[in-house]
Amino acid sequence: MTEPWVPSLRELERRRVRRQQRARSILVSSLAIALVFAGLATVVVSSPGWDRFQATFFDWHHAKESFPEIRDGFWLNVKLFLICEVAILVLGLAVALARTARSPLLAPFRVLAVGYVDLFRGVPTVLLILMLGFGVPALNLQGLTDDRYVWAGVALVLSYGAYVAEVFRAGIDSIHPSQVASAEALALSRAQTLRFVVVPQAVRRVAPPLLNDFISLQKDTALVSVVAVFDAVFAARDYTGYTFNYTPYVVVSVFFIAITIPLARFTDWLGRRALERERAGAR
Amino acid sequence: MTPLLEVVDVRKSYGDRVVLDDVTLSVQPHDVVCLIGSSGSGKSTLLRCLNLLEDIDDGVIRFEGHEISDPRVDPREVRQRMGMVFQAYNLFPHLSVLDNCTLAPRRVHGLSRRAAEDRARELLTTFGLSEHVDKHPDRLSGGQQQRAALVRALCTQPQLLLLDEITAALDPELTGEVLGIVRDLADRGTTMVLATHEMSFAREVATTVCFLSEGRILEQGPPAEIFTAPREERTRQFLRRVLPQ
Numbered sequence: 403m404t405e406p407w408v409p410s411l412r413e414l415e416r417r418r419v420r421r422q423q424r425a426r427s428i429l430v431s432s433l434a435i436a437l438v439f440a441g442l443a444t445v446v447v448s449s450p451g452w453d454r455f456q457a458t459f460f461d462w463h464h465a466k467e468s469f470p471e472i473r474d475g476f477w478l479n480v481k482l483f484l485i486c487e488v489a490i491l492v493l494g495l496a497v498a499l500a501r502t503a504r505s506p507l508l509a510p511f512r513v514l515a516v517g518y519v520d521l522f523r524g525v526p527t528v529l530l531i532l533m534l535g536f537g538v539p540a541l542n543l544q545g546l547t548d549d550r551y552v553w554a555g556v557a558l559v560l561s562y563g564a565y566v567a568e569v570f571r572a573g574i575d576s577i578h579p580s581q582v583a584s585a586e587a588l589a590l591s592r593a594q595t596l597r598f599v600v601v602p603q604a605v606r607r608v609a610p611p612l613l614n615d616f617i618s619l620q621k622d623t624a625l626v627s628v629v630a631v632f633d634a635v636f637a638a639r640d641y642t643g644y645t646f647n648y649t650p651y652v653v654v655s656v657f658f659i660a661i662t663i664p665l666a667r668f669t670d671w672l673g674r675r676a677l678e679r680e681r682a683g684a685r
Numbered sequence: 686m687t688p689l690l691e692v693v694d695v696r697k698s699y700g701d702r703v704v705l706d707d708v709t710l711s712v713q714p715h716d717v718v719c720l721i722g723s724s725g726s727g728k729s730t731l732l733r734c735l736n737l738l739e740d741i742d743d744g745v746i747r748f749e750g751h752e753i754s755d756p757r758v759d760p761r762e763v764r765q766r767m768g769m770v771f772q773a774y775n776l777f778p779h780l781s782v783l784d785n786c787t788l789a790p791r792r793v794h795g796l797s798r799r800a801a802e803d804r805a806r807e808l809l810t811t812f813g814l815s816e817h818v819d820k821h822p823d824r825l826s827g828g829q830q831q832r833a834a835l836v837r838a839l840c841t842q843p844q845l846l847l848l849d850e851i852t853a854a855l856d857p858e859l860t861g862e863v864l865g866i867v868r869d870l871a872d873r874g875t876t877m878v879l880a881t882h883e884m885s886f887a888r889e890v891a892t893t894v895c896f897l898s899e900g901r902i903l904e905q906g907p908p909a910e911i912f913t914a915p916r917e918e919r920t921r922q923f924l925r926r927v928l929p930q
Contacts, residue, residue: 407696407703413743419756 461649468641468650475637476657479623482555482633486623487616489559494566499596501571515567522564528625530557535629554626562619569611573604606676613669617662624654687750689714689876690735690845695744695754697727697734697900704730706900708744712845712878712893717871719887719908720880722897723923728880729772731897732847735878736769749844765793768838772850774830776822782809782833783818786840794841801840808836812866828859832866839870846870848879884927888912896920 409417446452500508500515522530534557539548547553577600585595627636634657638650690712697705705727712718720728733739735746737753737760746754753763776785786805790796796804809818812832822830831851838846848867852860864886871877871890881887887894888908895905896917903917912928915921 407706407743410694410743412745416754416756423756 476634493563497567498570573608719891768843
Protein backbone atom coordinates (compact mmCIF):
# COMPACT_ATOMS: atom_id res chain seq x y z
CA MET A 403 0.00 0.00 0.00
CA THR A 404 3.00 2.25 0.60
CA GLU A 405 6.21 2.70 -1.34
CA PRO A 406 8.48 -0.38 -1.55
CA TRP A 407 10.84 -0.92 1.37
CA VAL A 408 14.35 0.44 1.11
CA PRO A 409 16.85 -0.64 3.77
CA SER A 410 17.68 2.19 6.17
CA LEU A 411 21.22 3.49 6.55
CA ARG A 412 21.40 1.77 9.93
CA GLU A 413 20.48 -1.53 8.33
CA LEU A 414 23.05 -1.11 5.57
CA GLU A 415 25.67 -0.38 8.23
CA ARG A 416 24.55 -3.48 10.14
CA ARG A 417 24.88 -5.62 7.03
CA ARG A 418 28.37 -4.27 6.53
CA VAL A 419 29.28 -5.25 10.09
CA ARG A 420 27.80 -8.74 9.62
CA ARG A 421 29.78 -9.17 6.41
CA GLN A 422 32.93 -8.07 8.23
CA GLN A 423 32.27 -10.51 11.06
CA ARG A 424 31.73 -13.31 8.59
CA ALA A 425 34.89 -12.44 6.67
CA ARG A 426 36.87 -12.34 9.92
CA SER A 427 35.62 -15.71 11.06
CA ILE A 428 36.46 -17.26 7.69
CA LEU A 429 39.94 -15.77 7.88
CA VAL A 430 40.50 -17.01 11.42
CA SER A 431 39.30 -20.51 10.61
CA SER A 432 41.45 -20.71 7.45
CA LEU A 433 44.52 -19.56 9.37
CA ALA A 434 43.85 -22.03 12.17
CA ILE A 435 43.45 -24.88 9.70
CA ALA A 436 46.60 -23.95 7.77
CA LEU A 437 48.62 -23.63 10.96
CA VAL A 438 47.54 -26.94 12.47
CA PHE A 439 48.04 -28.94 9.29
CA ALA A 440 51.36 -27.33 8.45
CA GLY A 441 52.49 -28.16 12.00
CA LEU A 442 51.40 -31.79 11.71
CA ALA A 443 53.08 -32.19 8.30
CA THR A 444 56.32 -30.73 9.62
CA VAL A 445 56.38 -33.12 12.57
CA VAL A 446 55.78 -36.15 10.34
CA VAL A 447 58.17 -35.20 7.52
CA SER A 448 60.97 -34.19 9.85
CA SER A 449 60.87 -37.47 11.77
CA PRO A 450 64.16 -39.40 11.51
CA GLY A 451 62.64 -42.47 9.82
CA TRP A 452 60.61 -40.51 7.27
CA ASP A 453 62.59 -41.68 4.22
CA ARG A 454 62.34 -45.36 5.09
CA PHE A 455 58.72 -44.95 6.07
CA GLN A 456 57.96 -43.36 2.74
CA ALA A 457 59.69 -46.16 0.87
CA THR A 458 57.80 -48.95 2.68
CA PHE A 459 54.35 -47.35 2.80
CA PHE A 460 54.14 -44.89 -0.08
CA ASP A 461 55.89 -46.55 -2.97
CA TRP A 462 54.25 -45.66 -6.28
CA HIS A 463 55.60 -48.72 -8.08
CA HIS A 464 54.24 -51.15 -5.49
CA ALA A 465 50.96 -49.27 -5.36
CA LYS A 466 50.51 -49.72 -9.10
CA GLU A 467 51.62 -53.36 -9.02
CA SER A 468 49.23 -54.40 -6.25
CA PHE A 469 46.33 -52.30 -7.49
CA PRO A 470 44.52 -54.80 -9.81
CA GLU A 471 44.48 -57.62 -7.23
CA ILE A 472 43.29 -55.30 -4.49
CA ARG A 473 40.61 -53.81 -6.74
CA ASP A 474 39.27 -57.27 -7.56
CA GLY A 475 39.37 -58.24 -3.89
CA PHE A 476 37.67 -55.02 -2.88
CA TRP A 477 34.75 -55.80 -5.14
CA LEU A 478 34.19 -58.80 -2.87
CA ASN A 479 34.17 -56.51 0.19
CA VAL A 480 31.65 -54.23 -1.47
CA LYS A 481 29.34 -57.09 -2.43
CA LEU A 482 29.58 -58.53 1.07
CA PHE A 483 28.84 -55.13 2.57
CA LEU A 484 25.83 -54.43 0.36
CA ILE A 485 24.23 -57.83 0.95
CA CYS A 486 24.98 -57.86 4.68
CA GLU A 487 23.68 -54.33 5.16
CA VAL A 488 20.22 -55.20 3.91
CA ALA A 489 20.11 -58.41 5.95
CA ILE A 490 21.31 -56.58 9.07
CA LEU A 491 18.67 -53.87 8.77
CA VAL A 492 15.91 -56.45 8.45
CA LEU A 493 17.26 -58.63 11.27
CA GLY A 494 17.98 -55.69 13.56
CA LEU A 495 14.54 -54.15 13.14
CA ALA A 496 12.84 -57.52 13.59
CA VAL A 497 14.74 -58.17 16.80
CA ALA A 498 14.05 -54.65 18.12
CA LEU A 499 10.34 -55.07 17.41
CA ALA A 500 10.35 -58.49 19.06
CA ARG A 501 11.89 -56.92 22.15
CA THR A 502 9.19 -54.27 22.35
CA ALA A 503 6.34 -56.73 21.69
CA ARG A 504 3.65 -56.79 24.38
CA SER A 505 1.42 -59.62 23.18
CA PRO A 506 1.71 -62.75 25.40
CA LEU A 507 1.79 -64.94 22.29
CA LEU A 508 4.97 -63.23 21.18
CA ALA A 509 6.70 -63.79 24.52
CA PRO A 510 8.97 -66.56 23.17
CA PHE A 511 10.25 -64.20 20.49
CA ARG A 512 10.96 -61.60 23.11
CA VAL A 513 13.04 -64.07 25.11
CA LEU A 514 14.79 -65.20 21.95
CA ALA A 515 15.55 -61.62 20.98
CA VAL A 516 17.01 -60.77 24.38
CA GLY A 517 19.13 -63.93 24.37
CA TYR A 518 20.35 -63.31 20.83
CA VAL A 519 21.40 -59.72 21.54
CA ASP A 520 23.12 -60.63 24.80
CA LEU A 521 25.04 -63.48 23.21
CA PHE A 522 26.08 -62.01 19.88
CA ARG A 523 27.00 -58.61 21.15
CA GLY A 524 29.36 -60.28 23.57
CA VAL A 525 31.31 -62.45 21.13
CA PRO A 526 34.10 -60.70 19.19
CA THR A 527 33.20 -60.52 15.51
CA VAL A 528 36.46 -62.07 14.41
CA LEU A 529 35.75 -65.18 16.55
CA LEU A 530 32.28 -65.49 15.05
CA ILE A 531 33.77 -65.37 11.57
CA LEU A 532 36.35 -68.00 12.45
CA MET A 533 33.77 -70.28 14.09
CA LEU A 534 31.18 -70.01 11.34
CA GLY A 535 33.69 -69.81 8.46
CA PHE A 536 35.59 -72.91 9.46
CA GLY A 537 33.05 -74.59 11.76
CA VAL A 538 29.92 -74.90 9.66
CA PRO A 539 31.61 -76.29 6.53
CA ALA A 540 33.31 -78.82 8.81
CA LEU A 541 29.90 -80.11 9.92
CA ASN A 542 29.28 -81.45 6.39
CA LEU A 543 25.59 -80.60 6.68
CA GLN A 544 23.33 -81.68 3.81
CA GLY A 545 21.81 -78.86 1.79
CA LEU A 546 23.96 -76.12 3.31
CA THR A 547 26.72 -74.46 1.39
CA ASP A 548 30.26 -74.89 2.64
CA ASP A 549 31.41 -71.66 1.03
CA ARG A 550 33.48 -69.83 3.65
CA TYR A 551 32.60 -66.51 2.04
CA VAL A 552 28.91 -67.07 2.70
CA TRP A 553 29.44 -68.14 6.31
CA ALA A 554 31.72 -65.22 7.00
CA GLY A 555 28.89 -63.00 5.74
CA VAL A 556 26.41 -64.78 8.00
CA ALA A 557 28.74 -64.17 10.94
CA LEU A 558 28.87 -60.46 10.12
CA VAL A 559 25.08 -60.28 9.87
CA LEU A 560 24.61 -62.03 13.21
CA SER A 561 27.15 -59.86 14.96
CA TYR A 562 26.00 -56.54 13.55
CA GLY A 563 22.33 -57.50 13.73
CA ALA A 564 22.65 -57.51 17.52
CA TYR A 565 24.15 -54.01 17.60
CA VAL A 566 21.70 -52.56 15.13
CA ALA A 567 18.77 -54.11 17.01
CA GLU A 568 19.79 -52.12 20.08
CA VAL A 569 20.12 -48.94 18.05
CA PHE A 570 16.61 -49.44 16.68
CA ARG A 571 15.27 -50.21 20.14
CA ALA A 572 16.78 -47.02 21.54
CA GLY A 573 15.12 -45.11 18.70
CA ILE A 574 11.74 -46.74 19.34
CA ASP A 575 11.99 -46.02 23.08
CA SER A 576 12.85 -42.39 22.40
CA ILE A 577 9.54 -41.64 20.69
CA HIS A 578 7.36 -39.73 23.14
CA PRO A 579 4.41 -41.72 24.56
CA SER A 580 2.05 -38.97 23.40
CA GLN A 581 2.68 -40.13 19.84
CA VAL A 582 1.50 -43.63 20.72
CA ALA A 583 -1.47 -42.17 22.57
CA SER A 584 -2.60 -40.10 19.61
CA ALA A 585 -2.17 -43.05 17.25
CA GLU A 586 -4.20 -45.27 19.56
CA ALA A 587 -6.82 -42.56 19.85
CA LEU A 588 -7.23 -42.82 16.08
CA ALA A 589 -7.99 -46.53 16.69
CA LEU A 590 -4.81 -47.76 15.07
CA SER A 591 -3.78 -51.22 16.20
CA ARG A 592 -0.51 -51.66 18.04
CA ALA A 593 1.13 -53.05 14.93
CA GLN A 594 -0.18 -50.14 12.84
CA THR A 595 1.00 -47.68 15.46
CA LEU A 596 4.49 -49.12 15.21
CA ARG A 597 4.39 -49.38 11.44
CA PHE A 598 3.05 -45.93 10.59
CA VAL A 599 3.91 -43.71 13.56
CA VAL A 600 6.65 -44.99 15.83
CA VAL A 601 9.09 -46.79 13.56
CA PRO A 602 9.28 -44.08 10.84
CA GLN A 603 10.17 -41.48 13.47
CA ALA A 604 12.53 -43.84 15.25
CA VAL A 605 14.39 -44.73 12.06
CA ARG A 606 14.93 -41.07 11.22
CA ARG A 607 16.20 -40.37 14.69
CA VAL A 608 18.73 -43.22 14.69
CA ALA A 609 20.00 -42.71 11.14
CA PRO A 610 23.34 -41.20 12.29
CA PRO A 611 24.26 -44.03 14.72
CA LEU A 612 23.10 -46.56 12.10
CA LEU A 613 25.46 -45.05 9.58
CA ASN A 614 28.18 -45.28 12.15
CA ASP A 615 27.55 -49.01 12.44
CA PHE A 616 27.56 -49.39 8.68
CA ILE A 617 30.87 -47.67 8.23
CA SER A 618 32.17 -49.95 10.91
CA LEU A 619 30.66 -52.92 9.06
CA GLN A 620 32.26 -51.82 5.84
CA LYS A 621 35.65 -51.91 7.50
CA ASP A 622 34.91 -55.17 9.26
CA THR A 623 34.28 -56.89 5.94
CA ALA A 624 38.08 -56.94 5.97
CA LEU A 625 37.83 -59.51 8.79
CA VAL A 626 36.69 -62.19 6.32
CA SER A 627 40.32 -62.44 5.28
CA VAL A 628 40.91 -64.52 8.45
CA VAL A 629 39.06 -67.43 6.88
CA ALA A 630 41.15 -67.12 3.71
CA VAL A 631 38.57 -65.37 1.56
CA PHE A 632 40.39 -63.48 -1.18
CA ASP A 633 39.19 -59.97 -0.33
CA ALA A 634 41.12 -56.69 -0.61
CA VAL A 635 42.99 -57.15 2.66
CA PHE A 636 43.89 -60.73 1.83
CA ALA A 637 45.15 -59.58 -1.56
CA ALA A 638 47.27 -56.89 0.05
CA ARG A 639 48.69 -59.31 2.61
CA ASP A 640 49.42 -61.75 -0.17
CA TYR A 641 51.36 -59.08 -2.04
CA THR A 642 53.35 -57.90 0.97
CA GLY A 643 54.19 -61.53 1.73
CA TYR A 644 56.25 -61.61 -1.46
CA THR A 645 57.70 -58.09 -1.52
CA PHE A 646 57.97 -56.98 2.15
CA ASN A 647 56.56 -53.62 1.09
CA TYR A 648 53.51 -52.30 2.95
CA THR A 649 52.22 -49.89 0.33
CA PRO A 650 49.30 -52.23 -0.57
CA TYR A 651 47.87 -51.67 2.92
CA VAL A 652 47.73 -47.96 2.22
CA VAL A 653 46.06 -48.72 -1.12
CA VAL A 654 43.40 -50.81 0.64
CA SER A 655 42.82 -47.99 3.16
CA VAL A 656 42.29 -45.54 0.33
CA PHE A 657 39.71 -47.89 -1.19
CA PHE A 658 37.78 -48.06 2.09
CA ILE A 659 37.95 -44.31 2.66
CA ALA A 660 36.79 -43.63 -0.88
CA ILE A 661 33.53 -45.37 -0.01
CA THR A 662 32.92 -44.28 3.58
CA ILE A 663 33.37 -40.52 3.11
CA PRO A 664 30.76 -40.06 0.36
CA LEU A 665 28.41 -42.29 2.34
CA ALA A 666 28.83 -40.11 5.45
CA ARG A 667 28.17 -36.90 3.49
CA PHE A 668 25.11 -38.49 1.91
CA THR A 669 23.62 -39.41 5.28
CA ASP A 670 24.39 -35.94 6.67
CA TRP A 671 22.48 -34.50 3.76
CA LEU A 672 19.54 -36.87 4.26
CA GLY A 673 19.36 -35.97 7.94
CA ARG A 674 19.55 -32.25 7.30
CA ARG A 675 16.82 -32.43 4.71
CA ALA A 676 14.52 -34.32 7.06
CA LEU A 677 15.14 -31.80 9.85
CA GLU A 678 14.46 -28.84 7.62
CA ARG A 679 11.20 -30.35 6.47
CA GLU A 680 9.93 -31.29 9.90
CA ARG A 681 11.15 -28.37 11.99
CA ALA A 682 10.63 -25.58 9.51
CA GLY A 683 10.82 -22.38 11.55
CA ALA A 684 10.55 -24.09 14.93
CA ARG A 685 13.21 -23.25 17.44
CA MET B 686 12.51 8.99 31.75
CA THR B 687 14.40 6.85 29.25
CA PRO B 688 12.38 3.87 28.12
CA LEU B 689 13.55 0.41 29.20
CA LEU B 690 12.88 -0.91 25.72
CA GLU B 691 12.56 1.01 22.52
CA VAL B 692 11.57 -0.53 19.21
CA VAL B 693 11.90 1.73 16.17
CA ASP B 694 10.71 0.87 12.65
CA VAL B 695 11.50 -2.81 13.03
CA ARG B 696 11.07 -4.97 9.96
CA LYS B 697 11.31 -8.72 9.68
CA SER B 698 10.67 -10.91 6.68
CA TYR B 699 11.00 -14.56 5.80
CA GLY B 700 11.85 -14.53 2.11
CA ASP B 701 9.09 -12.53 0.44
CA ARG B 702 6.73 -12.73 3.39
CA VAL B 703 6.94 -9.62 5.55
CA VAL B 704 5.99 -10.57 9.11
CA LEU B 705 6.88 -7.32 10.86
CA ASP B 706 6.58 -4.00 9.12
CA ASP B 707 7.61 -0.66 10.64
CA VAL B 708 6.91 -1.74 14.20
CA THR B 709 7.54 1.05 16.71
CA LEU B 710 6.97 0.61 20.40
CA SER B 711 8.27 2.07 23.62
CA VAL B 712 8.23 0.36 27.01
CA GLN B 713 8.83 2.31 30.23
CA PRO B 714 9.91 0.61 33.44
CA HIS B 715 6.90 -1.00 35.20
CA ASP B 716 4.88 -0.98 31.99
CA VAL B 717 2.77 -3.96 31.02
CA VAL B 718 2.40 -3.98 27.25
CA CYS B 719 -0.13 -6.39 25.78
CA LEU B 720 0.16 -7.38 22.12
CA ILE B 721 -3.19 -8.45 20.72
CA GLY B 722 -4.24 -9.53 17.26
CA SER B 723 -5.16 -12.67 15.39
CA SER B 724 -2.79 -15.60 14.93
CA GLY B 725 -0.09 -14.85 12.40
CA SER B 726 -0.23 -11.10 12.98
CA GLY B 727 3.39 -11.09 14.14
CA LYS B 728 3.03 -11.03 17.95
CA SER B 729 5.29 -14.01 18.57
CA THR B 730 7.81 -12.93 15.96
CA LEU B 731 8.08 -9.53 17.61
CA LEU B 732 8.80 -11.13 20.97
CA ARG B 733 11.39 -13.43 19.44
CA CYS B 734 13.07 -10.46 17.78
CA LEU B 735 13.19 -8.61 21.11
CA ASN B 736 14.95 -11.59 22.70
CA LEU B 737 17.34 -11.71 19.69
CA LEU B 738 16.19 -15.22 18.84
CA GLU B 739 15.61 -13.79 15.36
CA ASP B 740 17.69 -11.20 13.51
CA ILE B 741 15.69 -8.23 12.34
CA ASP B 742 15.91 -6.97 8.76
CA ASP B 743 15.67 -3.29 9.55
CA GLY B 744 15.04 -0.83 12.32
CA VAL B 745 16.53 -0.53 15.78
CA ILE B 746 15.88 -2.18 19.13
CA ARG B 747 17.25 -0.43 22.23
CA PHE B 748 17.27 -2.04 25.65
CA GLU B 749 18.35 -0.13 28.75
CA GLY B 750 19.60 2.63 26.49
CA HIS B 751 21.87 0.44 24.35
CA GLU B 752 21.17 -0.72 20.85
CA ILE B 753 20.88 -4.51 20.98
CA SER B 754 20.11 -4.97 17.29
CA ASP B 755 23.79 -4.26 16.59
CA PRO B 756 25.46 -7.44 15.30
CA ARG B 757 28.43 -6.71 17.58
CA VAL B 758 26.28 -7.09 20.68
CA ASP B 759 26.56 -10.48 22.38
CA PRO B 760 22.97 -11.79 22.55
CA ARG B 761 23.76 -13.73 25.71
CA GLU B 762 24.56 -10.50 27.57
CA VAL B 763 21.13 -9.20 26.60
CA ARG B 764 19.30 -12.38 27.45
CA GLN B 765 20.82 -12.41 30.91
CA ARG B 766 18.73 -9.35 31.64
CA MET B 767 15.60 -10.38 29.74
CA GLY B 768 13.36 -13.33 30.58
CA MET B 769 11.16 -15.21 28.17
CA VAL B 770 8.32 -17.68 28.68
CA PHE B 771 6.94 -19.74 25.81
CA GLN B 772 3.48 -20.96 24.94
CA ALA B 773 4.52 -24.63 25.18
CA TYR B 774 6.41 -24.06 28.49
CA ASN B 775 9.63 -25.53 27.02
CA LEU B 776 10.75 -26.86 30.40
CA PHE B 777 13.69 -29.25 30.22
CA PRO B 778 12.12 -32.70 30.68
CA HIS B 779 15.31 -34.31 31.99
CA LEU B 780 15.65 -31.89 34.91
CA SER B 781 13.53 -31.56 38.04
CA VAL B 782 11.52 -28.36 38.49
CA LEU B 783 14.15 -27.06 40.89
CA ASP B 784 17.01 -27.85 38.51
CA ASN B 785 15.11 -26.19 35.66
CA CYS B 786 14.96 -23.05 37.79
CA THR B 787 18.57 -23.10 38.99
CA LEU B 788 20.27 -23.99 35.70
CA ALA B 789 20.75 -20.47 34.37
CA PRO B 790 21.35 -18.77 37.74
CA ARG B 791 24.11 -21.27 38.52
CA ARG B 792 25.71 -21.73 35.11
CA VAL B 793 25.21 -18.29 33.58
CA HIS B 794 24.84 -15.88 36.50
CA GLY B 795 27.42 -17.61 38.67
CA LEU B 796 25.28 -18.08 41.75
CA SER B 797 26.26 -20.79 44.21
CA ARG B 798 24.05 -23.86 44.30
CA ARG B 799 22.83 -22.82 47.71
CA ALA B 800 21.90 -19.28 46.72
CA ALA B 801 20.25 -20.38 43.47
CA GLU B 802 18.20 -23.07 45.20
CA ASP B 803 17.13 -20.72 48.00
CA ARG B 804 15.89 -18.19 45.49
CA ALA B 805 14.17 -20.82 43.36
CA ARG B 806 12.48 -22.45 46.35
CA GLU B 807 11.24 -19.12 47.58
CA LEU B 808 9.73 -18.23 44.20
CA LEU B 809 8.29 -21.72 43.71
CA THR B 810 6.64 -21.48 47.12
CA THR B 811 5.21 -18.06 46.29
CA PHE B 812 3.72 -19.55 43.13
CA GLY B 813 2.24 -22.53 44.97
CA LEU B 814 4.67 -25.11 43.64
CA SER B 815 6.45 -25.98 46.89
CA GLU B 816 5.37 -29.63 46.82
CA HIS B 817 6.47 -30.10 43.20
CA VAL B 818 10.02 -28.84 43.56
CA ASP B 819 11.71 -32.20 43.06
CA LYS B 820 9.32 -33.56 40.46
CA HIS B 821 10.06 -33.72 36.76
CA PRO B 822 8.00 -31.35 34.58
CA ASP B 823 6.00 -34.09 32.84
CA ARG B 824 4.48 -35.04 36.22
CA LEU B 825 2.88 -31.59 36.53
CA SER B 826 -0.38 -30.25 35.13
CA GLY B 827 -0.22 -27.68 32.33
CA GLY B 828 -0.90 -24.81 34.69
CA GLN B 829 1.77 -25.98 37.09
CA GLN B 830 4.24 -26.39 34.25
CA GLN B 831 3.58 -22.90 33.00
CA ARG B 832 3.99 -21.50 36.52
CA ALA B 833 7.28 -23.39 36.80
CA ALA B 834 8.34 -21.90 33.47
CA LEU B 835 7.51 -18.43 34.80
CA VAL B 836 9.59 -19.10 37.92
CA ARG B 837 12.45 -20.32 35.74
CA ALA B 838 12.41 -17.01 33.90
CA LEU B 839 12.08 -14.99 37.12
CA CYS B 840 14.97 -16.78 38.85
CA THR B 841 17.45 -14.81 36.75
CA GLN B 842 15.86 -11.55 37.98
CA PRO B 843 15.26 -10.12 34.52
CA GLN B 844 14.63 -6.41 33.95
CA LEU B 845 12.08 -7.28 31.30
CA LEU B 846 9.85 -10.29 30.96
CA LEU B 847 8.56 -11.46 27.57
CA LEU B 848 5.53 -13.75 27.66
CA ASP B 849 4.45 -15.45 24.45
CA GLU B 850 0.80 -16.52 24.70
CA ILE B 851 1.59 -18.34 27.88
CA THR B 852 -2.00 -19.36 28.56
CA ALA B 853 -2.90 -20.47 25.05
CA ALA B 854 -2.50 -24.17 25.91
CA LEU B 855 -4.41 -24.01 29.21
CA ASP B 856 -8.05 -24.47 30.16
CA PRO B 857 -9.94 -21.46 31.57
CA GLU B 858 -9.35 -22.43 35.20
CA LEU B 859 -5.62 -22.94 34.76
CA THR B 860 -5.52 -19.81 32.63
CA GLY B 861 -6.94 -17.88 35.54
CA GLU B 862 -4.35 -19.44 37.81
CA VAL B 863 -1.45 -18.38 35.62
CA LEU B 864 -2.84 -14.95 34.84
CA GLY B 865 -3.29 -14.36 38.57
CA ILE B 866 0.45 -14.73 38.91
CA VAL B 867 1.17 -12.42 36.01
CA ARG B 868 -1.18 -9.89 37.62
CA ASP B 869 0.80 -10.18 40.89
CA LEU B 870 4.01 -9.60 38.97
CA ALA B 871 2.49 -6.53 37.32
CA ASP B 872 1.39 -5.20 40.70
CA ARG B 873 4.93 -5.63 41.97
CA GLY B 874 6.19 -3.48 39.12
CA THR B 875 7.63 -6.12 36.80
CA THR B 876 8.05 -4.75 33.29
CA MET B 877 6.43 -7.10 30.78
CA VAL B 878 5.64 -7.42 27.13
CA LEU B 879 3.12 -10.14 26.49
CA ALA B 880 1.30 -11.56 23.53
CA THR B 881 -2.13 -12.69 24.63
CA HIS B 882 -5.60 -13.69 23.53
CA GLU B 883 -7.07 -12.91 26.97
CA MET B 884 -8.82 -9.62 26.29
CA SER B 885 -10.30 -9.13 29.75
CA PHE B 886 -6.86 -9.64 31.24
CA ALA B 887 -5.32 -7.17 28.83
CA ARG B 888 -8.01 -4.63 29.60
CA GLU B 889 -7.45 -4.98 33.33
CA VAL B 890 -3.67 -5.27 33.64
CA ALA B 891 -2.11 -3.61 30.61
CA THR B 892 -0.75 -0.09 30.68
CA THR B 893 -0.55 -0.15 26.88
CA VAL B 894 -2.36 -2.34 24.38
CA CYS B 895 -1.00 -2.80 20.85
CA PHE B 896 -3.20 -4.18 18.13
CA LEU B 897 -1.18 -5.99 15.47
CA SER B 898 -2.47 -6.84 12.05
CA GLU B 899 -0.42 -8.24 9.18
CA GLY B 900 2.84 -7.37 10.87
CA ARG B 901 1.98 -3.77 11.68
CA ILE B 902 0.96 -2.14 14.93
CA LEU B 903 -2.25 -0.63 13.63
CA GLU B 904 -3.12 1.06 16.86
CA GLN B 905 -1.72 1.40 20.36
CA GLY B 906 -2.83 3.13 23.51
CA PRO B 907 -4.17 2.63 27.00
CA PRO B 908 -6.66 -0.25 27.23
CA ALA B 909 -9.56 2.04 28.02
CA GLU B 910 -9.06 3.75 24.69
CA ILE B 911 -8.40 0.68 22.55
CA PHE B 912 -11.22 -1.40 23.95
CA THR B 913 -13.90 1.27 24.15
CA ALA B 914 -13.10 3.64 21.32
CA PRO B 915 -10.84 1.97 18.76
CA ARG B 916 -9.79 4.28 15.98
CA GLU B 917 -9.28 1.71 13.20
CA GLU B 918 -12.01 -0.27 11.51
CA ARG B 919 -9.77 -3.36 11.52
CA THR B 920 -9.42 -3.13 15.32
CA ARG B 921 -13.17 -2.82 15.74
CA GLN B 922 -13.69 -5.92 13.59
CA PHE B 923 -11.18 -7.91 15.63
CA LEU B 924 -12.65 -6.81 18.96
CA ARG B 925 -16.18 -7.60 17.80
CA ARG B 926 -15.09 -11.13 17.10
CA VAL B 927 -13.16 -11.76 20.32
CA LEU B 928 -15.11 -9.78 22.89
CA PRO B 929 -18.33 -11.28 24.25
CA GLN B 930 -21.05 -8.71 23.70
